Amino acid sequence: MAQDGAHHHRERTTTSRPPTPLPHQRPGDPSTPPFDLATWACAPRPEAEPGVFRLGYRRIDPERAEAARVATWPLLLRAVLNAVVGWLAFVYGVELAKDGTTLIGVLPSQSVFVATSVVLTLNVLVLGIVIKVFGRMGRWPEVWRRYVAPLLSRTVTQEAPDPVDGAAGEAARRQDPWDGLRQGGAAEAAVRLDAEPVGDVDYVRIQRAWESAQSDRVFVPAFVDQVAARGAAAFAHPSEMRELPGRAELHDLLLGQVRLGTAQDVPKNPLDHRAAGFALDPAVLGTSLLAVGPAGTGKTARLARPVAEALCLQALAGTACVVVVGAADADLGPDAWYDVVIAPGDPASVYGLDLYGAARDPDEAAARLAEALLPDELTARAEHARTALQQVVGPFHAAYGRYPGVRELRALLGGDPDVLAALVKALGVAGRLAAYERDLEHRERQRGRADDPGALLADRLALLDRPAFEGAFATDGTGRPPFAMRVLDHPLRVRVKLPERGNPEAARMLSRLVVGQFVQAAGVREDRSLFAGLVVDDASAALDATAVRGLQRMRGANAGAVLLLRTLVDLPEALRAPLFGAVGCRMAFPGIAPWDGRLFSEAWGTHLVQETAVTHTPDTSGGVIRRAGRLGRKALSGTTAQTESVTTRDVERLRWSPSDLAHALPAGHAVVSLTAVSGEQVPPLLVDLRG
Structure with missing residues (x-):
């Protein structure tokens, strides 16, 4: 299929964000260091809950998290006081131990060697007790972790290991992104790849081809020949593009993740997610995501565009295909991101749309x-x-x-x-x-x-039978080449630009048609190796009962949708509850209406929280003297002596109430719950999407 806006693009772009900076070469910025493939490919990616950006992620120790809440000066003061008291306890404890052994006649009756051994043993025993008791109260391990260990790591110089050593060789292999090729009989290909810059898209694409070649050893020589001939451009996307122009988000293409923000360090968030990067990937997008929020809250800029960018990059890497639907003026990436741009109503559009989706059955x-x-x-x-x-x-x-x-x-x-x-x-x-x-x-x-x-x-x-749409829906070969959804088994990048300004009702029909065709085509694909992603910038007119039922079937078809809505009121009432049940991921942006928040609140349910109740009652205890004293106090001060009773109990509370969702969410944030295709669920997270 011909490509629209496709061209060679050799520059590499990226961003540098915590937790692990991954500098790509930006066009026109020679001061930025080139992409470090070895560091990126071999970086740790520990197992984590869905939604956690795993590149550079470190699991939080609950004890350390609790200790980290203590401020610096109180922590150091407590450590010093415990050290002083511990030293005194050690000195006097040793003396008491010696006096005790003298009283029972141990030291004078033994040789010098035995006496020395007993004294040393007593010192070690008392020292161990002191460190155990006062180190725990003074939180010395936390002081060591926060201040002493980093200071020592900056002052101690580590010598480079001898490369001949076996352990060093194993470490070197772990830092070799092409070690699998060398060990699997494609050393010539690895040498060629070592000689030129390779980006993350290239790496994932070549590794995927290598995995396919390993399934049958007959294909290994063909793999080596392709890499030897084309280097990092081997097995390139049909558009020959190896990078997206204007790429702005932080991606980990090895896991298919795109980092959207940071989960906040608040009690409502699960401990494993607090302060961790928040990311989406095909494992959670496969259950589909519904995002609701009024205009101007960042749904397009902070959700739709990053996800579209991620899926386009994955398509270039040969792991996904994507269809992005939105108004012609919606910021969903430049046309150069896409292979096929369908713009009914635009005479310059190269492609048309097949109204029948290339269905074989009339x-x-x-x-x-x-x-x-x-x-x-x-x-x-x-x-x-x-x-x-x-x-x-x-x-x-x-x-x-x-x-x-x-x-x-x-x-x-x-x-x-x-x-x-x-x-x-x-x-x-x-x-x-x-x-x-x-x-x-x-x-x-x-x-x-x-x-x-x-x-x-x-x-x-x-x-649709308007002069503005001339040739856009032709079936007799006289108009523009029609795009049909039956090609979702190829790594295509498709953008559908709806004519919402000039023909709003036609745009509504076309959005419903495209979404319905995608849901239908994704569910009947024979080859499901590619993740099929759909992004709809405004899904208010794109959903009907058939499409909602199809969302549930896509979970098992390696496909998913990201649906954005301004308000659920835009949908027929009969579709609102089924839509919430059909999607596995739900996202609420600031300023949603209370009636929209009610559906989110009901879907997220309740959880147990500890509630503390304090009651005050008049103090009537004691004898005549205490009662007389209380009467005198009341006469002098005008206050009645009271007793305080504190009761703590577990009660069920809504995770997020409709009022909280409507009025308490800060700007640039969102509350999102996730469900992975495997069934893992993540309760609602408060996420900062601004960084």
Whole structure:
């Protein structure tokens, strides 16, 4: 397939963010060091909960986390005081121990050697007790970890190990990103790759090809020949692109993660997530994500665009395909990020859209198109509309071997006698008239009736039969090359630009059509090795009951969707609860309406919290003297002596109340819950998306 906006791009771009800076070479910035492939490829990526950016992640020790809450000066003061008291305890403890042994006659009666041994043993024993007791109270291990160990690490110089040593050789192999090639019989390819700069996209793409070659040793020589001939450009994406221009996010392509922000260090967040990088990857996107928030809260800039960037990079690495849907002016990346850019309404657009999704079954194609054409308020007539569309699409396909274009379909549904006569004649020539004669007769009987769904569909198709869309939906080869969703088994990057400004109702129909075709195509793919990702910048018009049901089926098809909504009120009420049940990941942005927050709050449920209640009651204890004293105090001060009672109990509270979600979320933050395809769940996290 031809590429739109694809070109060679040799520069490498990246960002430098905590926890592990990964400097890529930025175009026009020679001061930035080149990408360090060995450091990146061999960096530790410990196992972690879903949503944790694993590159450079360190699991939090609960005891250390509690100790880290103590401020510096109180910590040091307590350590010094315990050291002083511990020293005195050690001195006097040794003397007491000596006096005790003298009293029982141990030391004078023994030789000098034995006496010395007993004294040393006593010193060690007392010292151990002192360190155990006062070191714990003074938190000496925390002082060592915070201040002493870093100071020693800066002052002690470590000599480089002898390369001949076996342990050193093993360490060197761990720092060799191409060690698998050398050990697997592709040393020549490794030597070629060592001689030129290799980016993270190149590395993941070549490693994926190497894994495929290892499945059958016959392919190893072909792998070596390809790498020897093309180097880091071997097995390149069909566009020959090896990097995205304007790349801005921090990615770990080895795990398919994109870092979106930082989980906040607050009690509501699980301990393993606190202060850790927050990331999304295909393992969680495979359950689909629903994000709700009003305009201006950063849904597009901080969620949709980074995820689109990540999936486009993964497509260049040969691990994913992506379809990104949004308004023509939505900031979802430049056109150079995509292989196919579909812009109905733009005469300069290279590609059109196949209204039927290249469906092999005419009935299936007609059913999907009918659901996309009907507005939300007329979904009750969907069954009749599907039948009416099937009664004309099936015969047309049988007669002409293709699906009807917009104008032809509109004429058939409207009952144009000339078009119907031509169709009957073509069916007779093809020998298929008997099979479809009953459908055409039924369509003819419906024409002219007040409840004729054909007239309704013809009126809706008129929105697409406009001069602005000339050639965008052609099926006879006279228009732009149509893109069909059946190609989701290739690492394609597709951008659909909806004409929301000039033709808003047509944009709504097209968004519903594209999403429905994606859900349908992703679920029936034979080759599911690529993750199929869908990003919809405004999904308010793109969802119907069929699409919502399809979201659940995508979990097992290595596919998922990211759906953005301004408010759930934009959806029909009958779809809101099913949509929440269909997606595994839910994200609430600041300023959502309380009625939207209620659905999030109910979905996230409750948890146990410790609630402390303090009650004050008048003090009536004691005898005559104490009572008289209290009476005198009350007469002098005007206050009554009281007793205080503290009660602690476990109670169930909402994890996030609708009021908290609507009014307490700070700007640039979001609350997100995750579910992985494997079934692992992460409770709602407060995430800072600004860095």
